[in-house]
Amino acid sequence: KNIVILGGDGIGPEVTAWGNDVLKNIAEIFGHTFSFQNELIGHAAIEATGEPLPDKTLDACKQADAILLGAVGHPMYDNDPSKQVRPEQGLLKIRKSLGLYTNIRPIKIFDELAHASSIKSEILKGSDILFFRELTGGIYFGEPRERQENGEVAIDTMRYSKMEVRRIAEKAFEAAMTRRKIVHSVDKANVLESSRLWRETVNEVAKNYPEVELVHMFIDNASMQLIKDPKQFDVVVTGNMFGDILTDEASQIAGSLGMLASASVGDSVGIFEPIHGSAPDIAGQNIANPLATILSTALLLDISFGMQEESKAVIDAVDAVLKEGYRTTDIAEQQTPKDKILSTDEMG
Amino acid sequence: KNIVILGGDGIGPEVTAWGNDVLKNIAEIFGHTFSFQNELIGHAAIEATGEPLPDKTLDACKQADAILLGAVGHPMYDNDPSKQVRPEQGLLKIRKSLGLYTNIRPIKIFDELAHASSIKSEILKGSDILFFRELTGGIYFGEPRERQENGEVAIDTMRYSKMEVRRIAEKAFEAAMTRRKIVHSVDKANVLESSRLWRETVNEVAKNYPEVELVHMFIDNASMQLIKDPKQFDVVVTGNMFGDILTDEASQIAGSLGMLASASVGDSVGIFEPIHGSAPDIAGQNIANPLATILSTALLLDISFGMQEESKAVIDAVDAVLKEGYRTTDIAEQQTPKDKILSTDEMG
Ligand SMILES: CC(C)[C@H](C(=O)O)[C@@H](O)C(=O)O
Ligand SMILES: CC(C)[C@H](C(=O)O)[C@@H](O)C(=O)O
Numbered sequence: 152k153n154i155v156i157l158g159g160d161g162i163g164p165e166v167t168a169w170g171n172d173v174l175k176n177i178a179e180i181f182g183h184t185f186s187f188q189n190e191l192i193g194h195a196a197i198e199a200t201g202e203p204l205p206d207k208t209l210d211a212c213k214q215a216d217a218i219l220l221g222a223v224g225h226p227m228y229d230n231d232p233s234k235q236v237r238p239e240q241g242l243l244k245i246r247k248s249l250g251l252y253t254n255i256r257p258i259k260i261f262d263e264l265a266h267a268s269s270i271k272s273e274i275l276k277g278s279d280i281l282f283f284r285e286l287t288g289g290i291y292f293g294e295p296r297e298r299q300e301n302g303e304v305a306i307d308t309m310r311y312s313k314m315e316v317r318r319i320a321e322k323a324f325e326a327a328m329t330r331r332k333i334v335h336s337v338d339k340a341n342v343l344e345s346s347r348l349w350r351e352t353v354n355e356v357a358k359n360y361p362e363v364e365l366v367h368m369f370i371d372n373a374s375m376q377l378i379k380d381p382k383q384f385d386v387v388v389t390g391n392m393f394g395d396i397l398t399d400e401a402s403q404i405a406g407s408l409g410m411l412a413s414a415s416v417g418d419s420v421g422i423f424e425p426i427h428g429s430a431p432d433i434a435g436q437n438i439a440n441p442l443a444t445i446l447s448t449a450l451l452l453d454i455s456f457g458m459q460e461e462s463k464a465v466i467d468a469v470d471a472v473l474k475e476g477y478r479t480t481d482i483a484e485q486q487t488p489k490d491k492i493l494s495t496d497e498m499g
Numbered sequence: 500k501n502i503v504i505l506g507g508d509g510i511g512p513e514v515t516a517w518g519n520d521v522l523k524n525i526a527e528i529f530g531h532t533f534s535f536q537n538e539l540i541g542h543a544a545i546e547a548t549g550e551p552l553p554d555k556t557l558d559a560c561k562q563a564d565a566i567l568l569g570a571v572g573h574p575m576y577d578n579d580p581s582k583q584v585r586p587e588q589g590l591l592k593i594r595k596s597l598g599l600y601t602n603i604r605p606i607k608i609f610d611e612l613a614h615a616s617s618i619k620s621e622i623l624k625g626s627d628i629l630f631f632r633e634l635t636g637g638i639y640f641g642e643p644r645e646r647q648e649n650g651e652v653a654i655d656t657m658r659y660s661k662m663e664v665r666r667i668a669e670k671a672f673e674a675a676m677t678r679r680k681i682v683h684s685v686d687k688a689n690v691l692e693s694s695r696l697w698r699e700t701v702n703e704v705a706k707n708y709p710e711v712e713l714v715h716m717f718i719d720n721a722s723m724q725l726i727k728d729p730k731q732f733d734v735v736v737t738g739n740m741f742g743d744i745l746t747d748e749a750s751q752i753a754g755s756l757g758m759l760a761s762a763s764v765g766d767s768v769g770i771f772e773p774i775h776g777s778a779p780d781i782a783g784q785n786i787a788n789p790l791a792t793i794l795s796t797a798l799l800l801d802i803s804f805g806m807q808e809e810s811k812a813v814i815d816a817v818d819a820v821l822k823e824g825y826r827t828t829d830i831a832e833q834q835t836p837k838d839k840i841l842s843t844d845e846m847g
Pocket of ligand 2: 341342371571572587590743
């Protein structure tokens with residue numbers, strides 16, 4: 152199996168190094184042959200080549216069996232909105248080029264980490280949500296997206312086709328059949344035409360899954376309900392932008408962004424990545440939490456390689472480490488000093 | 500002073516009736532003359548006239564000194580995305596017709612109600628956020644918004660002009676000068692062209708307020724930070740859709756949506772309304788919480804009539820009632836039965 156590692160920016164390379172190491176160990180223990188290839192993306196790629204996604208990177212990804220990604224983004228662009236070449240373009244382009252229309256984000260509370268959340272433990276206990284975020288459509292890709300009237304006006308286009316909605320809705324319903332059989336579809340159909348198409352299409356797909364309960368929810372209400380009563384959700388399916396917002400918000404249900412893995416899949420090869428960003432403020436300090444990346448390798452082994460046992464070995468290792476009280480700073484209990492605080496390398 | 504009351508749908512008429520009563524009492528106690536006129540909007544207006552915002556309503560509003568609104572929306576439209584005439588069109592049209600480009604939503608934790616929130620009390624204590632949501636632009640109004648390719652595709656347009664961003668940013672900075680002097684501007688400038696224009700323009704406005712600290716935050720991060728650490732926020736300024744999402748989410752900081760008032764202002768007359776929706780599930784049961792509407796009358800008295808003392812009298816009355824342990828069901832402490840549970844009418 153050929154795995155491409157895209158460290159990217161900020162803490163990305165620090166955490167993917169440990170993801171790489173975990174995969175190496177899994178190969179050794181279970182007798183597989185994994186080969187690894189590091190490529191550039193994001194700001195790191197711009198610095199080296201002028202491009203946020205060099206052809207060499209894209210070609211390597213197209214030939215890979217799976218891709219492990221760190222994070223993309225750098226504050227120098229955020230503070231200068233006029234920059235034409237931007238790290239995130241690399242991320243959006245690779246998602247689009249590889250046809251990764253389904254972003255899967257499992258949000259599960261690790262009981263040991265409930266204290267790290269700002270939400271009350273009794274509200275969190277038992278939460279287990281599987282998000283399906285559409286990843287190659289919506290306002291992230293719709294055209295036109297441009298300046299008009301001498302730069303005094305800017306527009307973006309939110310666009311969805313029935314085909315795009317149907318294929319991700321089907322994935323969500325399929326997943327719900329293996330779980331609690333509830334799908335929440337989130338949109339803003341009381342305002343947006345694209346959301347009305349979304350809702351119509353999800354209703355059509357739902358007809359093929361009579362056992363699954365479908366609940367439509369407006370995005371404003373969903374962003375409140377997620378915090379108010381997370382246990383009501385099983386599978387959530389939504390568009391690109393609403394999914395971006397809800398899944399980051401949902402990190403508070405899991406205790407910390409530092410624990411959350413994601414899989415982006417579609418027609419062929421998949422990308423596996425932590426949902427935290429490049430965190431430039433803590434980059435290079437050996438304090439970033441590598442567990443989200445390590446849990447992303449578990450998703451990679453399961454989804455791309457069909458290696459359930461290997462995947463479980465990784466998850467069990469993370470569980471065991473947490474049970475023994477080992478923590479990186481982001482998930483450490485502040486009040487009681489009983490946690491054993493580890494660096495990135497030690498945790499890895 | 501001439502006040503138009505738009506009860507609207509669901510629990511709207513129940514709660515505005517009490518807002519009306521409070522305003523009547525204020526007039527009597529403080530020796531003012533207020534006249535009241537009830538008009539139709541939303542589903543109620545569609546039923547009666549076929550239009551979500553009849554001309555009669557709009558004309559009355561244009562001549563009013565202030566408008567008190569209940570809520571707009573009915574589930575029969577939500578479940579049928581193909582309906583062409585919809586209650587929310589009335590709300591969007593009145594906002595646009597009256598030029599109400601600034602939606603102000605104060606989010607303050609009532610200490611007595613901290614228990615009603617799903618967020619830990621120690622995280623909430625001391626939170627005090629003033630939201631400025633742009634209300635007549637963005638993806639709510641951009642054109643085109645239509646079906647294409649035989650209905651297989653739908654698009655909406657997110658559009659902002661520098662003028663639109665500048666005028667709301669100025670309001671936000673002015674407000675920050677009277678508070679803790681921090682403005683968080685929320686956008687998605689790493690993806691959207693309209694957000695890059697937003698960020699540029701806010702940066703320009705900020706130059707006139709050197710004492711105010713400006714923090715740019717991406718919407719995904721903001722939706723997380725709001726729950727993780729609400730106290731970091733003072734004034735938040737953002738676009739129409741992001742503001743819709745964040746302010747509903749922020750209701751969990753105040754303990755309940757049932758307590759939150761809002762003001763929509765712009766060039767002339769303002770609309771004052773609770774931020775909760777029409778809540779059709781509890782309509783007609785005399786259990787809705789009228790306090791958000793009553794607090795909206797306090798905003799009305801202050802902002803539209805410059806009656807600070809009268810406004811304070813309303814707020815003090817709400818405080819006193821809460822201190823004495825009176826609650827509607829939505830804000831009642833579930834564990835301890837010491838709260839005195841009231842109906843809508845009793846609370847009013
Ligand atoms: C970096 C950014 C473009 C990206 C997104 O918005 O999709 C990120 O927030 C994510 O969720 O993967
Ligand atoms: C009812 C709906 C159109 C409205 C909006 O999205 O603006 C509501 O959610 C609000 O926030 O006032």
